[in-house]
Amino acid sequence: MGKIKFYWSIVSPPSRVVKLVLDILKIPADEVEIDVMNGGSRSPEYLKVNPEGKVPAIDDNGLILTESRAIIQYLVEKYGKDDSLYPRDLAARALVHSRLYFDNGSLWPLLHEVYGPLFYGEEVNPDSVKRVQENMQSVEGFLQKNKWIAGPNLTIADISFACIIAGLQPLFDFDISPYPKTVAWLKECSKSIPNYKLIEEGDRVLKIEMDKIPKKS
Missing domain, CATH: 3.40.30.10 (Glutaredoxin)
Structure with missing residues (x-):
């Protein structure tokens, strides 16, 4: 093999x-x-x-x-040697799926839509940022009863969310401080996800590439 x-x-x-x-x-x-x-x-x-x-x-x-x-x-x-990242329990796995569907169907495509103009040298519509704020309020809600995005333990949902949310501030100057549960969760991700520095390095490289894009007048 x-x-x-x-x-x-x-x-x-x-x-x-x-x-x-x-x-x-x-x-x-x-x-x-x-x-x-x-x-x-x-x-x-x-x-x-x-x-x-x-x-x-x-x-x-x-x-x-x-x-x-x-x-x-x-x-x-x-x-995987065990099911810690992707639980086999039906209810626990369904919650992971629910979060990943939100990520794929709402969080990630909305960021593409709102901040996509930056990759063409255009300005972001301030009104559209309100929709990102609404999505982040949903993320904050996911964390009201649980330490992690999909329950009491770190799962693949946390890894997927972290790779997106960690870049909001450094790439798009989006303030996540109004979402304290999310801030605390992201800090925990930085300590609990092995090689988390890859996320930060990726955002650093992407920001360099974004800064090279000529701004349209």
Whole structure:
């Protein structure tokens, strides 16, 4: 059985999610870095891997998977030594799924919509930021009764959320201080997620790339 081939970019938060899970599970992988800031994900070679032209993707002995949340569920299910990150208990797993669906269906696409103009040198509409605030209020609500996003223990949902929320302040100057539960949770993530520094390094590199984008007048 060969190594997993892992297509990713450090500037991509979903890529970092998969990278962190690979590291936590100590899964050896051949990493292929895709230069997404310069069109690498739209190259003919990569489009054969993922016709959507997005990272991350994995090739596990011929099984090609895209979408970070699907990938990490697969990795933990197949390679995890226990179910701590992805509980087998039906109710606990359903809660993890619920949070990941919120992440994939609301949190992540909304950030794309609101802050996407920055990647084209355009300004963000201040009114649209209110919708991000509403989403963050939902995240704050998830943490009212639990230490972690999907219950009493750290799961793959926390890793996925952390890779997005950690970048709000350094990348978009979004103030998360009005959400104290979220601030405390993110601090706990920084201590509990192995190699958390990858998230910070990815945001640092992405900010450098964003600063290179010419501003439209």
